[in-house]
Amino acid sequence: MKTRGFKLFVCLLVAISLVACSKEITDQVIPMDQKVIVINQGNFTEHSASISLYDEANGSIQNRVYEQANGVAIGATVISGAVAPNKQALIICNYPDKIEVVDSRTAKIVTDPITEGLASPRAAVVTDRRIYVTNWDYDYIVGSDGFWRYPNSYVAVYDLQTKQLIKKVLVGTDAEGLLLYGSSLFVATREGVKVLDATADNMSTKGLIRSADVSGAAKHLVIDNNLMLWASFPDKGIVQINPNSLAVTKVVEVPVDGMDGYISSDFKGEKIYTYHTVFNASYMAESSSIYAVETSSGSVSTLFSGTYFYGVGVSPSTDNIFTAEVSFTSNSLMKVVSPTGELVSSAVAGVGTCRYLFF
């Protein structure tokens, strides 16, 4: 049972921390250190991103571990990250665009950052051989709502060992989250969920998944205990996808953050967590909630409430849910919540706390 749990965990890790669940690694067992890399996005104009390291065993947090370990600053905005099976963490940076590769436990730089082939990178998924990175590219058009769209978004493919760029593949507009299931790479875009064949770096298009009942862009992807994919569509909620038939099998209406659209699933794949913040007429964050969706029934419940959440994560070690009262002009307050919704602990993190990489 325990072994099955770990195997499932490996698959879940694919979804929640963007580590690939592929045929090559499904038999791997990755021991957990009960540590969390907390990504503090930073203020875009200030390059004030930072990395915190949270110890689930004792509830302590170390801030600015990258600077302490390396004697230099990241000097960028950190959008997301991923932990590879070898415990190397990929820190996806914007402005300047780069991927810092560090040892998860020490935050020490492992190798020179990846810069080739990046243009506003968004998210990454990593296997034991490849790194796949979504990029917006720099070309944009202005949408009818006044917001920029990036129609030439692409996925860049890298060799994990050499960190060399292998190829770039156009995937549509506003490419965001991605997930590898078997040899299929699922990519969230404005057009829907694009499916690519990752076999032998082929990267040909296998399909585009979109429900007629759902408008807006797809943002992020997770996998559940039945090995079904779920994609967030902030305009509607979350959408269940059969990764084999590429068909939409369920739509659940649940509030999803419109800007980030990030979702996360728990260790067992039984629940998917979303978050959403409500702003009042004066653009002040008024209330924010974490929502839990039962993957089997599609029922929605409110787990935890606050003022302004931006990001959610679930620990595979403790099942605790991580979020933060976020601030982009000062430090955020990270909050750890039990699966039943009680506040377990809180800790001051960096500016713009948004992602949690468990290892």
Added chain:
Amino acid sequence: MYRGISFIVFYFASIAILAGAPASAQSLFIFKDEKVPIIDSVKTYNLDSVIINSGIRRSIVPNSSFAVGSNIIRASQEILSQMKTNSLADFIKEQSAIYIKEYGRGAGSYLSVRGTSSSHTTVAWNGMSLSVPTLGQTNLSHVPIYFFDKLDIHIGGSSALYGDGSIGGSLQLKTAPTWEKGYSGDVLVSLGSYSTLYTGATLRYSNNTTESRTSLFYTSAKNNYSFLNNTKPGLPKEYLNNSGYLNGGVLQELYRKFKDSSLLVFNLWYLSFDREIQPSVSLNDRPETFASILDRNLRASLSYSGSSSLLSYSARASFANDYERYKEDVIEASKVLGSAEAQLTSTQFILKGGGSYEYIAPSAKSFAHSVQENRGYLFFLARYNPYFISNLVVSAGARAGWVTNSEVPFMPSLDIKFTPIRNQGHSLSLKASLSRNSKVPSLNDRYWGGTHTYLKSEKSFTAEAGVNYSWFGMNNHIGQSSSFTGYLTFYRSEVNNWIRWLPAGQVWRPQNIPEVLSQGAELGVNYKKEFVEWKLGASLNYSYTNVRMIRGLWSEDPSIDEQLAFQPKHSLRSSFTASKDAITGFINLSYTGERTTLDIYDILKPYFLVDVGVALKGVLGGNRYSLNIALKNITNEHYENIKFYAMPGRNWQVALRYFF
């Protein structure tokens, strides 16, 4: 003959400037009458130089005359002339302990007085605001010292005196006629590190009734200095890219005196700043992110002032246009202003009142086309020096106004100054000031990307008290003097509804921070002594600034009760000078203390800078000249004022100024 030659020199220099010919830059010029302290405090106690103007008349006193209980740093014409090739940012940075946020050499520089933001300090030229209405603040690197004759730095809240925005302080720049008959002027050429060039030229013509002043400047720099990149392992040495600038401007003034001693003045200035935006060190090798910004500022005003035996009056009409282009985005605003004021003077009272009206028309893609603004203000000031307590001065003031779609808080002030000791060269004054100040949200705050009428005006309540002491001594046997001036001020300023831009979903919107508290102390001392054939001087300015958010937008904000970002608690400036005959040497010391970024755990290390230099003066062809050589940051300190924005290491400047 010499004046004719000088005029020709001026003429060709002017043409060279207009043609974009190189010129130069630096500071520290020395003049014949140059004995005024580098920075005076509220009062100048020893009169070392006297400039006598013809046509003396009773005129309206500046509003700063009513600030008897607060601290005004008064930079004289002489000290300003020493730094003619510098921007206002350079001047304040070197000559006071006021903190300036700098994004690089010649890049954006913003004042922070007593921990407040740059939009909380008004900057005005002859009473005309230099801030850009859309942004509500002034980039001090865009204000050339070369144009100005006087500068008052009023530290502390002063909205009743200077109007909307004077929450932290006010900078009052002034130009004035010399009434020196005939042609006069100067030509200035300066060279410096990083291909820095500065040229300036001024021509004045005056007869008994009319004076014209024309000034031009042109400056450019590559600013390709080296720095240690603190975002790359090993801190590699790199050279800065995309940091050059090419600036120029013209100032034209006409003064006309009438028989009743009234005065008609026309001022016009036009400035152009074409500046590459210095990249952060992490973007220094990313040319795809490089950008430039172009600013053009026009100011024109026509004023008339006069007086009778008791009553003085003045009126002004002015026009301003500010244009800024960043990539494809253009932000422009035009402003028309009319103002009038009158003053009643008696032996014990000065009563002054006035009003102003402004019409502002902004133009920006992110503003609705219908956005326009009307502003009106009325103010009243009174200063009382009772005959029965001759060493007491009390002043009070109030300002009220209205602004389109905004509430304007009432702005009163009360100042008191008591001088219990004034004898045998010693003078000791006690002073105190209370003021309520405000700032209406800028046009960007209210209209950028929508209409943010929910925003409240920022307002502050400031209380301060301090002591001024001065001493002047003369050794009659050897005819040598010594002098000392000093001040110590304590203040407390509570700012409510401080405006900051915060993310609100997919966009950023301005919000009011409920309460920020600034408390601190300011100390300034200045000592001068004549010793044998030497004239020695030493000065020190120190400020302690404790500025914290007391109430935030959410109760759990970790930055509550922490020092605000980019605000050093300790800031110190000191200088030592030694003069003999035509030579003056100087050492300037500058310390900026530890401060944080937006992250309270991200601490920027303090830095200590040392500048040295020498200035020579002489006569060539019957006219005066000055030659100044300065070595800046001689310890080659690698530092950042704002995180990730490199500042220059050791560098030099040489300046030659020729007067005619």
